[in-house]
Amino acid sequence: MSRIDVFVAPRPNPALIRIMTVVNRVVMLHGIPGFRDLLPFNRLAGLRGVANVRHIEFPDDDRQRLKACCGAGKATFITPNHPEFFTDWMIDKEIVSQVSPLAASWATHGVVNGLGRIMQKFWLANNLIAQIPGNSGAAKEHSIAWALKGHGVLLHPEGGVGWHANVVGSLLPGAVEMGFEALKRGRATDQDCRIWIAPVVWKLAFTKNVEPALAQECAYVEKSLKIERRAADTLPERIHHVYATLLSRDEIACGMAPDERASYAARQTQLLLELSRRLGEGISFDPGANEIAELLRRSRRWLRENTGDAE
Template sequence: MSRIDVFVAPRPNPALINIMTSVNRIVMLRGVPGLRDILPFNRLAGLRGVANIRHIDFPDADLQRLRASCGTGKATFITPNHPEFFTDWMIDKEIVSQVSPLTASWATNGVVNGLGRLMQKFWLANNLIAQIPGNSAAAREHSVAWAVKGHGVLLHPEGGVGWHGNVVAPLLPGAVEMGLEALRQGRAADPNFKVWIAPVVWKLAFTGNVERALAKECAYVERNLKIERNPTDTLPQRIHQIYSMLLARDEAAWAMPSDESAPYAERQQVLLLALGRRLGEAISFDAADAPIAELLRRSRRWQRENAGDVERQKRVRALADTIQRLQRVGSWASANPSITQEEIAEHLKRIRNDYCRSGLRDTMNRFIPQPVGPRCAHIRVPDPLGLHAYAGSVEDAVAELHRRMQETVTGTVVEVEAGRGFIFHPNPFYHR
């Protein structure tokens, strides 16, 4: 196997972790006071703060709630939402530094193992656990053992980044499953051993009007993707036009009719259903009533088990990649008549990640996406779920975890909105 697909247990170095906590706080998040607002220093990511998180709103009651779930005699699985790439680990690291500094964090194998031996050693010393697609048994076993020792384990139950800060995507069951195994092992030695699934959510909000900077980024995307701009369109309409044109290209690529007068969501759904049927036929699976997530999971398994069928592999991979990319714009995009600056920024980052492939600038954006302006991170902690006192199924526990996370995200959005923290525009995706 390639080294990228081989699990190596983390070797946490407390001294390095403490140093990186300070580096993260200044260089990655907040920036250098006195320089971060002065030209030309505010254009240098390391001085401005790479993630440009100017303020962190983390109420003490929420911090204490999370702290109470961590410590000796407990196994704690910390499950943050996953609205943004790169910023995710920076905020997560700041959170765990205050509650359980030796928390182990799950990360993609492409980051932990895929950047060379020196970087692998660095990430393992920072206590990162490499997630190996299709082969997570070793990572799970290590996570359970580490959690039983009284250290936290952090993983994103949504899986990949969706770039939708107001909505928690369907959750994966991994944290709950590992929690139940930790409970079994912990209770073997201590009848009072406890296991907590500790959800955390954060919502990012710009600290001012960033429309000019968003328009500049939108112009870059239009040029990159060769999409002509209508001079009279508002910024949200330009975003809608980009997505409409990209959808038309996918329709043409798969020989599907295109009705550009229909709402975007309707066209997207028609194409997704057609591609889903084709993918199901390609892997001999009845996709008629299967959720997209299950269809994609089956396709990944088929690809692993049929590596020798080259031509069919290409078709299955192309279908699965297109479906996965299309469904990332969910029903939430058209649910509300208005759209915020933050949602516009999320659309742009999603488009750049999924479609822009023209060179180093786009590659860097996928690994370290740069916000267009300073932001505040509003961090909240829903009530943790105690598996030691929970009698429901894994599915019930996952559903309850999702409910708590979504309710807290929604409540945080309402709270920020009440403080006039958002700037709104008419939403061109909205359809009654």
């Protein structure tokens, strides 16, 4: 197996974690006061803050409640539920630094294992747990053991990733499964052992009107993708039209007739099922409606095993 698919237990370095907490707070989130609003420095992501998060409103009651779930005699699985693929982890890192500084964090194996040996050592020293698709047993085992030491485990992302405004997505079962196993092990030696599953929900808010800038970005996307803008559309309608047009192109490329009367979600589901069926035929695997993750895992394995075979 390649290094990317082999689990290696984290080796947390408290000093490095403290340093990276400060780096995350300044470079990734808030930026440097005095520079972040001053031209031309505010055009440099590291001085402005890569994610440009000016303020995190973390009420003290919430902080103390989450902090009380962590510590000796407890095993805590922190389950964030929110969208976005960069800012979310940076905010989660800031949150756990305030309640359980040595908490372990799950991350994709492509980040932890896939960037070379030096970066792997760096991420393992930062207490990142590699999430390896279809091979998560070792990661779960390590997570349970670490949580039972009184440090939290951040399962990122535990909720379904997607832009869904004020609707909280369903939590995945992994935290509950690990929680029950931790409870069984913890109670074997300490009847007072407490196991916590702590959902964390936060949302982003703009501090000024960004619609003109978003409209400019949307125009760039429309032009790049050769999608005609409909003059009467509002900005949300323009964005929906971009996605719907791309979906129609995929349907046509797949030999399917776009049904504009159906919802986007229904059309996308049908397209994914058809693509899954075709991919399954190619690797001799019959995927069910809920087995796309397993299909992709087997496809990656098939590619590795057939590397160099042009046919």
